[in-house]
Amino acid sequence: MTIDTNRRPSKRERTLAALVEHGLDLFERQGYDQTTVAQIARAAGVTEMTFFRYFPAKEHLLLDDPYDPQLTAAVAAQPRDLPPFLRAARGIRAAWRALPEPETPSIRRRVRIAAGTPSLRGAMWRNTGNTERAIVEQLVADGASPDEARVAAASVLAALVAGLFLWAEQERTTLADAIERALDVIEVGA
Amino acid sequence: MTIDTNRRPSKRERTLAALVEHGLDLFERQGYDQTTVAQIARAAGVTEMTFFRYFPAKEHLLLDDPYDPQLTAAVAAQPRDLPPFLRAARGIRAAWRALPEPETPSIRRRVRIAAGTPSLRGAMWRNTGNTERAIVEQLVADGASPDEARVAAASVLAALVAGLFLWAEQERTTLADAIERALDVIEVGA
DNA sequence: GCGCAAAATGTGAGTCACTAACATTATCGC
DNA sequence: GCGATAATGTTAGTGACTCACATTTTGCGC
Known part of the structure; x- marks a missing residue:
């Protein structure tokens, strides 16, 4: 029932975390509109394309609205x-x-x-x-x-x-x- | 105080009307997302560029929100x-x-x-x-x-x-x- | 460790909304 | 008709997003 916090996160989890991390960071430092998806991807060490495999749109990095x-x-x-x-x-x-x-x-x-x-x-x-x-x-x-x-x-x-x-x-x-x-x-x- | 309905509308008024007319028409017939700004402009007899001189964005052809x-x-x-x-x-x-x-x-x-x-x-x-x-x-x-x-x-x-x-x-x-x-x-x- | 299917990522080309600098044409008052 | 000005066009670009296809990584059974 609980999450195993000991195991090394999968690659998918790591890139996701990197994208979110660098994305929020860049948004805070230079503003949302001034931050380009390519920038976020580069900071996270991936391609622009990869970004869109994790989020359907730029704004989804920020707003997720999971069903509760x-x-x-x-x-x-x-x-x-x-x-x-x-x-x-x-x-x-x-x-x-x-x-x-x-x-x-x-x-x-x-x-x-x-x-x-x-x-x-x-x-x-x-x-x-x-x-x-x-x-x-x-x-x-x-x-x-x-x-x-x-x-x-x-x-x-x-x-x-x-x-x-x-x-x-x-x-x-x-x-x-x-x-x-x-x-x-x-x-x-x- | 009232609008003179007799005088011929200026060119500006005419293109504006044409853009709105053809825009709504295309939206209704093929859907908003499937309609391109270039299509609307062409239907109205102008360039894509001209469209953006009348509306700051595609959605503004539809939603204007004048202050009341x-x-x-x-x-x-x-x-x-x-x-x-x-x-x-x-x-x-x-x-x-x-x-x-x-x-x-x-x-x-x-x-x-x-x-x-x-x-x-x-x-x-x-x-x-x-x-x-x-x-x-x-x-x-x-x-x-x-x-x-x-x-x-x-x-x-x-x-x-x-x-x-x-x-x-x-x-x-x-x-x-x-x-x-x-x-x-x-x-x-x- | 080894190999291999599946997952993750990359490439390249393209569409569309939107912007900007500059050139051209049409309009309208005189 | 003429000239200032409004209206429009041209070209070139950026950035979000998509797609088809190629390549690499990962993780798991052996």
């Missing part, structure tokens, strides 16, 4: 008699509250770059696609209409992303706090 | 004692309710293309930038904190866009109705 089963579970755990919008909001709240602390530095690095790059703000939104689909499915499974579910998921995720951006910009706050405050803004009725 | 002063006014007209999220939601509701009927066919055409093109869903979001800024400014001017204002504006606009997509997909509903229903989903508390 815990999120679905958290949404499902909300009381059924709540309107879908609130089920989504509270589910996201619970899921992020449970996020292990050690993961936040990596997230911060990524979000900070995305927040400071106009061309990425839209990409960030587009990349919530997996999460959005998962939330919609769960809401529908719990009895919401598809239309209602889509609006609720989109709106709540937009608040989440906005909260992430704010958190990345201001140094002092905790990730969990920022998310909570963002969700407080949109959960006005209760 | 009526929207700001509608947000400003909401009672100050309401939380920012509700002021934004109700402001948008009022502004779109007042939208003149004749404009909707053009919007529908555009939104339908955007809704059916994954690569444009993010672009649509990015292009609400002007509107978002305007709403944030108005909310802040009315006493909201900048953080709160940004989250509220982002979340409400996401609901609006989601509503637009739903409207574009289903034939029978009115634009105004679709927007109202979308906003109903997120205005749960009152």
